[in-house]
Amino acid sequence: MNKDKVAVLTDSGGDIPKALLERYGIYQIPLRILYRDREYLDGVNISANTVYAMLPVEIPKTSLPDGAMIQSVFDRIKADGYEKVLVVCISSGLSGTCNVMKILGDAYEGLECFVLDTKNISIGSGFFALRAAQYLEQGMGWEELLQKMPAELPNSRVFFCVKTLEYLQKGGRIGLVAAAFGTALNLKPVISCNADGIYYTVGKALGRMQSIHKIETLAQQTAGDDEVELAIMHGGAPDEAELIRAELRKRIPKGKITVMGQISPALGVHTGPGLLGIGVFKKS
Structure with a gap:
């Protein structure tokens, strides 16, 4: 109606x-x-x-x-x-x-x-x-x-990690994420949007696997004990996205995964292949 x-x-x-x-x-x-x-x-x-x-x-x-x-x-x-x-x-x-x-x-x-x-x-x-x-x-x-x-608007959060910051830098979408972010140490930023809708570093991790674990932990902390809707998005990384789905089912038992899939080509231009992200939407 x-x-x-x-x-x-x-x-x-x-x-x-x-x-x-x-x-x-x-x-x-x-x-x-x-x-x-x-x-x-x-x-x-x-x-x-x-x-x-x-x-x-x-x-x-x-x-x-x-x-x-x-x-x-x-x-x-x-x-x-x-x-x-x-x-x-x-x-x-x-x-x-x-x-x-x-x-x-x-x-x-x-x-x-x-x-x-x-x-x-x-x-x-x-x-x-x-x-x-x-x-x-x-x-x-x-x-x-x-x-x-x-x-x-405050009910929705996204957390994502990328294999490289190269494409965010070249596309001018780096926001508040440090451009020279620990490349030599393989230090990876975990990125979200702040209250102004600008990218910022919400966490950091050493290497690919730790950055994936970090977005899972941030999603779990955001969800708490609430019933939430979840989304798992990836950029040409479906196998890793499936691993995240299995992990979230354990970590967020009250979470309902309503969306899972590849990000749009336009967003892929700015993040490059290998992006992994989790969206959490809390019900009001």
Whole structure:
């Protein structure tokens, strides 16, 4: 039941699997991946594995959706009978998508638009689009939704580790993570988003295995004894992701793994192959 005719729109950086987008009727707009001589739409006509394979040859740039694409999505939402749209975006501290969606949403005639800056990345942002769609399905009205969603922003955390900081550095997404982080000692940062939606070092570990154990421990500490939703995301590392799933089932028995899969190609541009991440969403 969606009594106020509210649509939910998110960007592809939220890493919501296609099956869940379809299940909840969530609209998604892809980010863009720009190579010197061609352009791709994130997850539409390029895969993360293709991006990884091309990295030794060229590191592409990423860009927000263009105005014409955003306009066309708003047109489709309106044509489908909706009167309002909640736009859920990855952190404005990491992407300009949030700001351009707000500008174009405010100017669009025929739809009341609210843009939620999740101050988060990947499924840490995507969780909110899923939750909003669930609330609407349960009968929540527009005004209550606009109060509920911003209040839940502290409920979502992501923790991830990468094999190398090279791609975060070259993509300008290093945030507050030290660029020269113990390379000689194989010291690995564990990264999250702070309250401003900027990457920062939430922990550190010696080597790959210890960094994986660290994100598992941080997820466990965040979950506590609560019932939580969990997500396991990876960048071309499905076997290690499966090991994390087995470990989280032991460490967080009240956790429900609702999402597991590969991050979007656009996010893969900035993290490179080998990323492993855990998302924790606490229920309010």
